[in-house]
Amino acid sequence: MTGDDEDRRAGRRPRILKAVGLALAGTLVLGCAAAGWAYWHLNSNIKSVDINSALGDDRPAKPTPTPSASQETPLPTEALNILVLGSDSRSGKENQALGGGSSTGARSDTAMVVHIDAGRTTATVVSIPRDTLVTRPSCPLEGGGSTSAAYGAMFNSAYSVGGPVCAVKTVESITNVRMDHYVEIDFSGFAKLVDALGGVTVTTDEDIDDDDSHLALKAGTHHLNGKQALAFARTRHGIGDGSDLGRIGLQQKLVKALLEQISSTNLLTSPTQLYSVADAVTGSLTTDTGLDSLTELMSLGESLKGLSSDEVKTVTMPVVTAPSDPNRVVAEEPAASELWESLR
Known part of the structure; x- marks a missing residue:
């Protein structure tokens, strides 16, 4: 060279x-x-609603937090109560195609109070039947003024007349439990989340054949895609006595199954799937202003890492048939009050 x-x-x-x-x-x-x-x-x-400003101080008091064993704990560990609503929003073609109906209006199709115990390793999910007759308080409206109080109103009418603010105020009124956060997801978002997770596996003890939700399943174990899982959550006429209580039972099965699917899916090893899940969730999410950023949602998620599906208990608010209407229910006392007391 x-x-x-x-x-x-x-x-x-x-x-x-x-x-x-x-x-x-x-x-x-x-x-x-x-x-x-x-x-x-x-x-x-992420869309958000300023629940705290709207309701002011006319709410149940916040519980005094239990001091952490370590002052250096980087994540919050105090107990939390979160109102989770599944909305049958009519907005957008995707929601309409999945059963949202006409182009206006929305109702709280599903309502759950999620109580996370101090330490955040155990939780109780309480379903509130949407057909429950309640005293709906006067609620402030976004454009000014307020709704009228209503007696013997269906629980899910609160969302219809006053949106998330009235839904929260009504739940706090009937439970005397302060909701620390509010989370709402619509039809399309739920379906997309299930699909992004690769589907969800559920087991039903009886055949399901519901013309309204368009779901037909034989008794047994099934792996559902997003559209099927949404139908599963909405089914009521094809099981049991056709009441909302039968649907709640299916929804509670689905909650547990989703928790198991999330815990078994290592999203950190697949950035593409992680982004797909995050996009599905945030794209159809409405929260209070305390959870309206990715940072705040990630912090909440991190604080719940020690919570497994085995440590999540699902119950339904105790109810009995309403004396005024055999197709409606009312809170069964004192059992309902005792349940809410245990979550304060």
Whole structure:
């Protein structure tokens, strides 16, 4: 090899190293930009309602938090009560295609109070039948003024007349339990979440054949996609006595199955699936302002890492047939009050 050859190769090395360095730098910049865009997109997906400002101090008191064993605990550990609503929102073609109906209005199709115990390793999910007759309090309206109080009103009418604020106020009124947070997900979001997780496996003890939800399943174990899981959650006429209590039983099975599916899916090993799940959740989520950022949702999720599906108990608010209407129910006392007392 001549000296000229060596000189030419030596001259090329800096250029090659520079090109590699620029390529790596470009990849890093693009990666950071993509990550930044993904965070911005997921964060901007989330819709929120300022429940605290709307309701002010006319609410049950917040419980005094139990001091943490370690003052250096990076994540919150106090008990939480979260009102979770499944909305049959009519907005958007996807919701209408999945059974949302006409283009206006929405109801709280599903209502659950999720109580997470101090330490956040155990939880109780209490379903409130939407056909429960309650005293619906006067609720502030976003545009000013307020709704009228109503006696013997169906529970799910609160959301219809006053949105999330009235739903929260009505739950707090009948339970005397302060809701720390509010979370609402619509039809399309729920279906997308199930699909993003790869489906969900449920077991039913009886055949299901419901013309309204378009679900037909034989008794046994089934792996459902998002559309089927939504139908499973909405079924009521094809099981038991056709009441809302039968549907609640299916919804509680589904909650446990989803928790098991989430815990068995290692999303951290698949960034694509993780993003798909996050996009499905945030894209159809409405929260209170205390949970309306990706950072706050991630912090809540991190604080619940020690909560397994085995430590989640599902119950239904005790009810009896309403004396005024055999198709409606009312809270059974004192059992209902004792249940809510245990969550304060």
